[in-house]
Amino acid sequence: MNDSRPQSAAAPSPFPPIADYAFLSNCHTGALIAPDGGIGWLCLPSFDSPSVFGTLLDREAGYFRFGPFGINHPTARVYEPGSNVLSTTWKTPSGWIQVRDALTMGPREFEDQVTPHTRPPADDDADHLLVRTVRCLEGTVEIDLVCEPIFDYGRTPAEWTLVDESRHAADATGAGQTIRLQTDLALGVEGNRARARHVLSADEECYCALSWAEGLAAPADVTEATRRVDATTRFWRAWLGRARMPDHRWRDPIQRSALAIKGLTYMPTGATVAALTTSLPETPGGERNWDYRYTWMRDATFTLQALHYLNLDWEADEFMQFVADLEPTETGALQIMYGIDGRRDLTESTRDDLSGYAGARPVRIGNGAFDQRQNDVFGAVLDSILLHTQRSQRLPRRLWPIVQTQAQCASEVWREPDQGIWEARGKPQHYVSSKLMGWVALDRASRLAEIRGDSDLAGTWRATADDIKADILAHGVDDRGVLRQHYETDALDASTLLAAIFGFLPPTDERLRASVLAIADELTEHGFVLRYRTDETDDGLSGKEGTFLICSFWLVSALSIIGEQQRAHDLMERLLRIASPLGLFAEEFDVDTGRHLGNFPQAFSHLALIEAAARIIAAERIGELT
Template sequence: MNDQTPQSAAAPSPFPPIADYAFLSDCHTGALIAPDGGVGWLCLPTFDSPSVFGTLLDRQAGHFRLGPFGINHPTSRVYEPGTNVLVTTWKTPSGWVEVRDALTMGPRKAEDTVTPHTRPPADDDADHLLVRTARCLEGTVEIDLVCEPAFDYGRTPADWILVDGNRHAADATAGGQSMRLQTDLALGVEGNRVRARHVLSAGEECFCALSWAEGLAAPTDVNEANACLDATTRFWRAWLGRARMPDHRWRDPIQRSALTIKGLTYMPTGATVAALTTSLPETPGGERNWDYRYTWMRDTTFTMQALHFLNLDWEADEFMQFVADLEPTESGALQIMYGIDGRRDLTESTRDDLSGYAGARPVRIGNGAFDQLQNDVFGAVLDSILLHTRRSQRLPRRLWPIVQSQARCATEVWREPDQGIWEARGKPQHYVSSKLMGWVALDRASKLAEIRGDAELTATWRETADEIEADILAHGLDERGVLRQHYETDALDASTLLAALFGFLPPGDERLRASVLAIADELTEDGFVLRYRTDETDDGLSGKEGTFLICSFWLVSALSIIGEEQRAGDLMERLLRVASPLGLFAEEFDVETGRHLGNFPQAFSHLALIEAAGRIIAAERMREFS
């Protein structure tokens, strides 16, 4: 392959396809498990900590596997229904074995000193354990355990020591961080890794547990390990039982999306990470690689919509309290993104010692877009506050100052160019979606002021909203009456679908209909939606990208809104068919190869799935009464 030939997403590679990873979570951190049973990604103790196992980004960056020796391809991988507990079944030449994996959760026993809470602790919380069990179903199976962590994104190998000379527990230490591997297998230390091998006969079980808990506490036998896994199963099923799940053919993907969004929530603060990973490529082998382990303010409104649709009001309130705690910038505006602990500085660096996923470099830690000017942030925050206020039937006192400051900031900047919703690294433009979200900001602020009984602010903010609307309709439409990407181009941009989702124009408006259908017909590949065409947009980067799954789900919603229900349903069915084998979605989908691209799993994709499904289901239910 020469340098001029673009790399295919399906090029032969030692890196498993992105969509073949399984996602585990304890709502403090998450893990990705490769099909061979290896932990490809785990950051400790939180989502945005440095990785300890990172073969996802470099095949030498830390590895941990429990599975049958010499067999890399399992027969079956499923989640225990209604959970984030993984069950993998293997056939070997001599027998069958089942492996269960989970980042375990259970009844809270004491104050969490590993990842302290700023929100009220729940009844159940993370154990700070990765627990794995293997049970021989038939015949005999040789089990292989290999644990070779590499701390600080693969930079620092571990020093191992057996605990008190005990062959069943070993501590790994590096850079002031320690963790313990506890197992009922006999361990041997081999340099920077520990290994164990044992033959299981039918009905026999073994376990291993990796602990970063207080005092490195861990289960000491297989019964305790199974108890941890069973408690985790009960936690997820009880949590899902509190959600409102429609009795519909799409119930399973909605449930999996709900479990994924909850799994991407950082319980100590209520924040939600955009994705579990950093630097999974949007362009195979290219430079479009970003760190998504942070909280984007634009996700707030979609998070609120999904959580309230599912009746998950506790999680919605936790997230709003996180927003209320955030420190604004010097202008009073909220940043476009924050750390999960609320920190503002997300300075971007690169890890040039890492190969990157299938050679996609650079690997980025931090996100340089954190201090970009993106004028859509005000609308997302104020729409989420209005959604939450209507749901709870009260406007919390601590949120009103945010309403005032974001409305003021939106008023001050809506006429200015910015980087747009997609964080383009080219020159600022008058992006239509940014103007649109400025209208959302002042429209929602006006409605919130009305709820509060402030007639003067209601009128003032409504007047500004009307002014923004007039500006968009004067400058943001092309000759066909289609919403354009920005005021200096006729190029299309999928973000203008937000005009339908946020009610900027009524469903019957011909300009809205024309805009939605133009995107459906002209900004798609094989029916899946692109953010924009990279050859028409100065985003400061090279390379083509895949279709954006959130944009495709937005199109489903928009088609439903303008009455194209059959077309919306057809696209929804196609989208659900391209989910990963375990029902997960990355950020993008490459239509030529059928591979997922970008960070994984992606909260935005799953949030948009829930909204799209909800709109179609609501329309179907309404037809039952017509």
């Protein structure tokens, strides 16, 4: 008898829970490591390259494990404090070991030919190495190395060649790519995989390294491997040391969020990917699976808010230079998303040969929403430029043309329907959040024109902003005085929380208060916020979805803004308690099972965490003065 009930997010599965993966980064690409020590996701050489290890999406799409033989559940997994370096401690029947994993970073010694820079290279850069070291703490432990890369998203098995007679290096080739596995263990090749086994005794160490660097350079011994991992820890700590961190009980989650956001930044161009992964399901076993390895313009303003709040002005400037370099569409507008190298074409395809995470199909490469009309993009770009201008106290000459074109585009399209902030694949509508961001666009453009000394343009744009506000208040508010999802419905939408965050209405306005409280009371499951109710919204897809973590963090901010400090604080505490074991957040949270859903780790969730924490901390500090 078939079970027709929806698949549970906690259904027994060979796929580890999404939140149980550890995230590594070298600011060019990232890796996810499962609790058993297997690399579940790694794309080479950059975030949006085809995967080489992809068991996250298919259990036969590439595997790389370095750990104790026959033991799959570690005793402890932690990040080395202040870093994106993972330390895993294992107990076996005969002893204890510690494994350290890092996508290594070090002093820049020469021009990067693997992923060339368009931004000025920093003092430290990626080594283009995944380095893994093991140290035996007590007793004896049998170490097992299994490396089975499958190139091009699991399509092309590796062909292995031993590099030398000592069996300490082997090259894997496939799909026009070659990577090198180097180790101090003796390697053997078994079909499409390389393997090694060795018994470590107390205080002994060994290592392996995967290289895609120029010339396939790799550590020659465990001393050099350890040195590179140590240098990576120092890099992250030095970077974090430049950030302003509040001395507050939420300091650690803010730090982890900052490290995640930096880890999702593509250093060669300054772009930030929305998430490391593609096609992790929003609905267990369903079709709501998207490729998030690109840069969304709507993330721009939240990225700038977070970076400037943390005093990370260099990263903020790098991101703004990336935006300034982007090629607009034929109308002069910026697309809603771009590739991390600035490319415009993100044509979507599916990989039907992959099973998908826990059977969630299709697996998508590319994102078909890249050419959608989403009128909120102008507000996000212009708000970020205003934030950056106020911080740096100057409006760079190369940004002014963007201000003009985006303000002009917003002026021309704000009356037209679009797909909305959530990229609904149903009929275009007059979404309130899109109108709201149109108001943000013209309001910020007017203020930027004042900074530049152009009073005529400032007045023109201010008048348009006033028209948009009047239109929203005439058509976008229901009989209860609550902001609607779009003009043809009374359904709620969490995106209207942006009215509070962007200052559309003053905190004392009853319509703003009613809207925030309606979402808190009516658009939540166990206190966590839904984007919208899928049975009330034509988004072109089937299936339910989990609560959106960014929306819950937006609600924290909005509650704080309208003076509901206790409710804001309570929700913030609940959100922080559902972080992954390593302090990371995916896109969504399934309240029935306590499982994370969607792509992981999600930059938007961490950006919203920082913004929400900043709001509450600021309110607490002000309260200390009154």
